[in-house]
């Protein structure tokens with residue numbers, strides 16, 4: 001498997017630190033709001049990377065933090081007149097709901113910055129002891145960037161060049177030795193959460209959190225460190241400086257960064273009015289469509305989000321789900337045809353690859369070989385720096401092959417083999433191929449009543465969500481003067 005490593009700017013063969021195991025750390029969101037669709041990109045991309053490693057037989061220890069102490073969280077807490085923890089706990093819970101709806105598996109561990117303060121103080125102490133950090137009069141602790149020879153190796157920046165461009169940011173009276181020295185610990189301000197420390201009552205800087213959480217849950221050396229490309233500098237550069245200066249070892253072997261998601265070819269921003277949360281998207285689409293959309297581009301390519309592209313993604317996904325559904329229906333019909341005892345014996349036999357093959361006709365055996373060549377194509381794409389775009393192209397070809405070669409005359413063994421292959425390849429991408437079960441009339445009525453209640457309470461977001469969920473499941477609503485009417489599409 002090859003991975004593009006930001007550190008070396010090359011694709012490199014993946015060699016794990018420990019055979020059969022992958023230790024990976026993905027920087028998680030700062031929890032002060034619902035996550036936006038930009039935040040969803042690294043979640044979906046690296047969840048897929050994890051799934052593919054597992055498919056290849058690796059055991060993956062996947063750690064992703066929540067930054068739950070930060071200026072933005074504190075600002076929101078002050079606005080609402082609540083403790084900062086109320087804000088962070090609320091948005092961690094909401095983020096987990098979005099992850100589940102996008103079929104992003106929970107990490108092996110989701111550490112919280114506020115629960116790791118002890119480890120942070122320990123690492124800061126070590127850095128001071130080793131001469132890599134210093135304290136100034138108000139108790140702030142800075143990392144001494146000049147003391148770390150390799151500073152700039154990830155972002156391929158040179159400290160002298162950086163300095164030349166930024167001399168101006170060294171404010172007069174600032175006790176920092178160097179403009180690029182960064183904060184490890186800072187004093188509290190009025191009303192902020194704080195912890196006692198040997199330097200001052202205060203809280204940690206952002207970068208130290210990840211160095212410490214990665215070390216605690218994965219060890220001093222890890223295989224992969226990942227996040228969005230905006231994190232390369234300064235966040236990841238600073239993480240390397242802290243971890244390598246403190247531990248005296250190379251921190252991460254491979255650094256992976258996803259490119260940004262833009263909206264209608266412009267940077268997403270609240271002020272520009274082109275800002276979407278994952279929850280906004282969930283009102284219009286099944287989040288499987290968002291997942292499919294994100295994976296239809298290579299993770300290192302910038303991705304543009306637009307209504308047209310989402311509509312195309314919806315169609316693409318539908319083609320796959322319909323193909324898989326047709327195979328499942330064929331399989332059920334075939335399984336029902338045979339006398340039970342004979343069918344069971346055959347099914348038992350088909351559990352092995354040779355058994356299944358021997359039950360196929362000669363023409364089917366040939367088609368099955370073509371299907372397996374598509375699986376090989378899919379694997380080659382994923383082995384080449386997780387090229388999900390090409391992997392999806394192979395899935396489409398498999399659907400086409402199934403649509404043209406499997407039918408009422410096919411053997412059960414052939415239909416089952418195709419169906420299972422398609423599901424397996426989709427599952428690695430986190431795409432669910434099973435159609436949701438058909439809703440019963442009573443369930444539909446219940447959902448409509450819930451929607452009416454939501455409208456009465458002026459919770460239009462919930463009302464729209466219910467309508468979208470019904471529409472996704474093939475139920476169309478019509479608001480008439482006599483009330484809500486519904487029909488199956």
Ligand code: AMP
Nearest residue numbers: 028029030038039041042227228260261
């Ligand atoms: P933040 O909460 O801002 O620290 O972001 C959490 C993760 O989302 C980081 O890995 C960011 O790099 C990533 N991210 C933020 N905005 C975008 C975007 N527009 N496109 C892709 N990734 C993003």
Ligand code: ZN
Nearest residue numbers: 027028210235
């Ligand atoms: Zn981080």
